[in-house]
Amino acid sequence: MSRRSPSKSMRYPSSKTELRPGEIAIHEILRSPRRTVGLEVRPDARLVIRAPLRLPLSEIENIVSSKHAWIIRQQLRARTLQHKKQERNFIDGDKFLFRGDSWPLKLTDEESDGLRFEQGFFLPRHLQPEAPALFSAWYRNEAEKIIPSRVMEIAENFKFKVCRIRLSSASGRWGSCGAGGTLNLNWTLILAAPAVLDYVIAHELAHLREMNHSARFWQEVSFLCPDWQRHRKWLRQHQELLSFP
Numbered sequence: 412m413s414r415r416s417p418s419k420s421m422r423y424p425s426s427k428t429e430l431r432p433g434e435i436a437i438h439e440i441l442r443s444p445r446r447t448v449g450l451e452v453r454p455d456a457r458l459v460i461r462a463p464l465r466l467p468l469s470e471i472e473n474i475v476s477s478k479h480a481w482i483i484r485q486q487l488r489a490r491t492l493q494h495k496k497q498e499r500n501f502i503d504g505d506k507f508l509f510r511g512d513s514w515p516l517k518l519t520d521e522e523s524d525g526l527r528f529e530q531g532f533f534l535p536r537h538l539q540p541e542a543p544a545l546f547s548a549w550y551r552n553e554a555e556k557i558i559p560s561r562v563m564e565i566a567e568n569f570k571f572k573v574c575r576i577r578l579s580s581a582s583g584r585w586g587s588c589g590a591g592g593t594l595n596l597n598w599t600l601i602l603a604a605p606a607v608l609d610y611v612i613a614h615e616l617a618h619l620r621e622m623n624h625s626a627r628f629w630q631e632v633s634f635l636c637p638d639w640q641r642h643r644k645w646l647r648q649h650q651e652l653l654s655f656p
């Protein structure tokens with residue numbers, strides 16, 4: 412009788428490239444003669460599963476989705492820690508994102524009193540110690556100018572009634588939508604490409620019609636933003652780029 416030797420490690424279905432909305436990516440499943448399923452979020456935020464040899468994949472997926480909130484929390488923590496390691500230095504040549512493009516910082520000998528943007532960021536050398544605060548303030552100010560008017564534009568195009576728009580700074584949360592037509596959007600979205608901002612706006616507007624993440628909700632999102640999957644994926648993969656300072 413021949414016995415198949417179990418492979419120790421398996422990349423999670425290589426054929427599976429697209430996740431369903433809300434589904435969590437499993438990076439690797441390590442099978443061994445154990446009885447329980449163990450979940451581990453690695454420092455790079457990837458999810459690794461330890462599972463009994465013959466437990467069907469569908470059951471593993473069920474366990475993963477039942478631990479959804481816990482996994483998201485752990486991944487967010489891992490990404491935050493990772494981000495803290497790659498801190499910005501605010502020196503000549505450092506790159507800063509604005510509307511999806513990356514612009515260099517130039518320290519100048521000007522006497523001016525602030526941060527200036529002109530195909531790049533210009534900061535008087537003597538203000539360098541305040542650079543993080545000056546950048547945050549500059550971004551927030553741009554966000555105030557751009558985000559609410561873009562929300563109103565899209566809302567009017569698609570006949571949504573928005574009562575209030577607020578810019579928030581909750582890390583790892585791009586937007587939310589309250590009953591009564593209040594939209595909250597993260598100001599750091601101003602660092603991302605305009606199309607990414609549009610996706611988040613479309614997502615929150617769609618919640619005014621569907622207060623959940625059902626198939627009907629995603630249908631509504633597709634209608635407002637046909638390319639939403641690409642932008643959603645970009646946000647997931649580049650979350651740390653948008654955390655500021």
Ligand SMILES: [Zn+2]
Pocket residue numbers: 614618623624
């Ligand atoms: Zn949502």
